Amino acid sequence: MTLRRALFVLTLQFLYSLSLLSETNKQSADLLITGGIVVTMDSPRSIYNDGAVAVTGDTIVAVGPRTEIEARYSAQQTIDATNTLVLPGFINGHTHVPMTLFRGIHDDVTLNDWLYKYIFPAEAKNVTEEFVRWGTRLAAAEQIRSGVTTFADMYYFEDVVAEETNAAGMRGVLGETFIDFPAPDNKTNAAMLAYTENFLKKWQGDPLIHASVAPHSIYTCSQETLQDAAALARKYHATILIHVAEMKKELDDSLKNNGMSPVQYLEKIGVLGPDVVAAHCIFVNEADRKTLAQRQVGCVHNPSSNMMIASGVAPVPEMRAAGIAVGLGTDGPAGSNNDLDLMEEIDLAAKLAKISKMDPLAINAKAVVEMATIDGARALHMDKEIGSLEKGKKADLILISLDEPNAVPMYDVYAQIAYALKGSNVRTVIIGGKIVMRDRKLLTVNEQDAIAKAREYKRKIAASLGMQ
Numbered sequence: 001m002t003l004r005r006a007l008f009v010l011t012l013q014f015l016y017s018l019s020l021l022s023e024t025n026k027q028s029a030d031l032l033i034t035g036g037i038v039v040t041m042d043s044p045r046s047i048y049n050d051g052a053v054a055v056t057g058d059t060i061v062a063v064g065p066r067t068e069i070e071a072r073y074s075a076q077q078t079i080d081a082t083n084t085l086v087l088p089g090f091i092n093g094h095t096h097v098p099m100t101l102f103r104g105i106h107d108d109v110t111l112n113d114w115l116y117k118y119i120f121p122a123e124a125k126n127v128t129e130e131f132v133r134w135g136t137r138l139a140a141a142e143q144i145r146s147g148v149t150t151f152a153d154m155y156y157f158e159d160v161v162a163e164e165t166n167a168a169g170m171r172g173v174l175g176e177t178f179i180d181f182p183a184p185d186n187k188t189n190a191a192m193l194a195y196t197e198n199f200l201k202k203w204q205g206d207p208l209i210h211a212s213v214a215p216h217s218i219y220t221c222s223q224e225t226l227q228d229a230a231a232l233a234r235k236y237h238a239t240i241l242i243h244v245a246e247m248k249k250e251l252d253d254s255l256k257n258n259g260m261s262p263v264q265y266l267e268k269i270g271v272l273g274p275d276v277v278a279a280h281c282i283f284v285n286e287a288d289r290k291t292l293a294q295r296q297v298g299c300v301h302n303p304s305s306n307m308m309i310a311s312g313v314a315p316v317p318e319m320r321a322a323g324i325a326v327g328l329g330t331d332g333p334a335g336s337n338n339d340l341d342l343m344e345e346i347d348l349a350a351k352l353a354k355i356s357k358m359d360p361l362a363i364n365a366k367a368v369v370e371m372a373t374i375d376g377a378r379a380l381h382m383d384k385e386i387g388s389l390e391k392g393k394k395a396d397l398i399l400i401s402l403d404e405p406n407a408v409p410m411y412d413v414y415a416q417i418a419y420a421l422k423g424s425n426v427r428t429v430i431i432g433g434k435i436v437m438r439d440r441k442l443l444t445v446n447e448q449d450a451i452a453k454a455r456e457y458k459r460k461i462a463a464s465l466g467m468q
């Protein structure tokens with residue numbers, strides 16, 4: 001009996017030390033996200049039905065089946081992702097975030113009337129650093145809530161946009177606007193160049209903020225302004241953000257004044273290159289698409305905006321077929337789309353392509369999810385950093401709840417994301433390994449303050465335009 005008991009105790013001790021050994025053999029990570037359906041968007045488009053992601057610092061260290069990851073890693077913090085989709089964060093490739101404060105200022109008008117009767121006067125009277133700060137803070141709350149982790153922005157006082165984006169823990173490709181009329185921040189070209197150079201220097205090497213240069217378009221910038229902006233960007237290896245071929249008038253004027261399309265004109269003056277992100281690209285013919293592909297320009301499709309202003313339909317299937325990286329953007333959030341919900345753009349990108357071609361096969365659900373994630377990253381020239389859940393990439397990921405009436409049943413993951421799930425289904429958001437929203441509670445932005453400020457700005461802006 002005694003011997004048997006002793007053996008039993010010894011065996012227990014042995015087993016216990018073995019388990020300790022395996023526990024100490026585990027690598028330590030900072031954060032484990034376990035148990036959800038992990039939709040990686042890596043090149044084989046791997047999906048792990050009971051998956052896990054391990055994060056150390058701001059980087060993903062492992063992705064795979066839950067049992068495998070749990071056997072290899074222990075972490076101080078674990079997020080239970082059961083009954084959620086775990087996806088790379090969405091990428092909003094084109095917007096003007098401080099304009100949240102002009103949301104709905106005047107809709108159902110022509111772009112020309114909207115710009116000249118409402119927006120330009122409203123901007124001249126109201127856009128200050130404070131305005132940009134509160135508009136960006138409100139936009140950060142809205143974007144995080146709907147699963148956007150990276151956005152590309154073009155506005156004024158972009159340094160303030162950068163400060164707020166950084167404070168919210170979001171990733172941004174933030175372009176200071178170049179435009180040939182006195183802007184709210186810089187009144188001359190020399191002032192614009194000096195402001196932007198300081199802005200680029202200040203944020204060099206920042207992990208979240210990619211300070212960029214944003215010549216507005218070929219119809220608001222002279223050749224000299226476009227070339228100066230591009231040269232400055234290239235001196236600092238910064239991205240160039242620009243609106244391209246958005247309007248029929250832009251194409252007609254370019255054909256008349258330059259004897260060529262907007263894309264060919266930008267090519268001729270040396271602006272196009274693998275550091276350019278072109279928003280819209282609606283009026284791009286086959287030769288233009290070839291040029292954009294050869295120059296490795298990233299394009300951003302904005303279906304809500306293109307429909308709301310009745311600009312036209314970008315030839316997205318043709319652009320993708322030509323090898324161009326096409327991302328998605330909300331544009332707006334005022335006048336051309338009054339919100340920043342990228343999941344709406346995923347849905348609309350598919351439906352707009354289908355109806356415009358009268359072909360339900362024109363583009364499929366998987367393609368539009370690619371546009372919101374990995375192709376969006378390629379369009380922003382950031383696919384080495386973000387866009388998929390892979391070892392070595394930044395830990396930007398979102399959990400979308402499947403415990404919702406509109407989320408069940410689920411037969412196809414991509415179709416569910418594109419056509420059934422909504423931005424409001426996003427439950428938890430992690431950017432660079434940091435949890436910025438947990439169970440729908442924002443952790444980096446004081447949302448109530450931003451909402452109250454937006455109401456206050458509405459009264460001020462309305463009064464400045466004589467509306468009530």
Ligand SMILES: [Zn+2]
Binds near residue numbers: 094096243331332
């Ligand atoms: Zn725009």
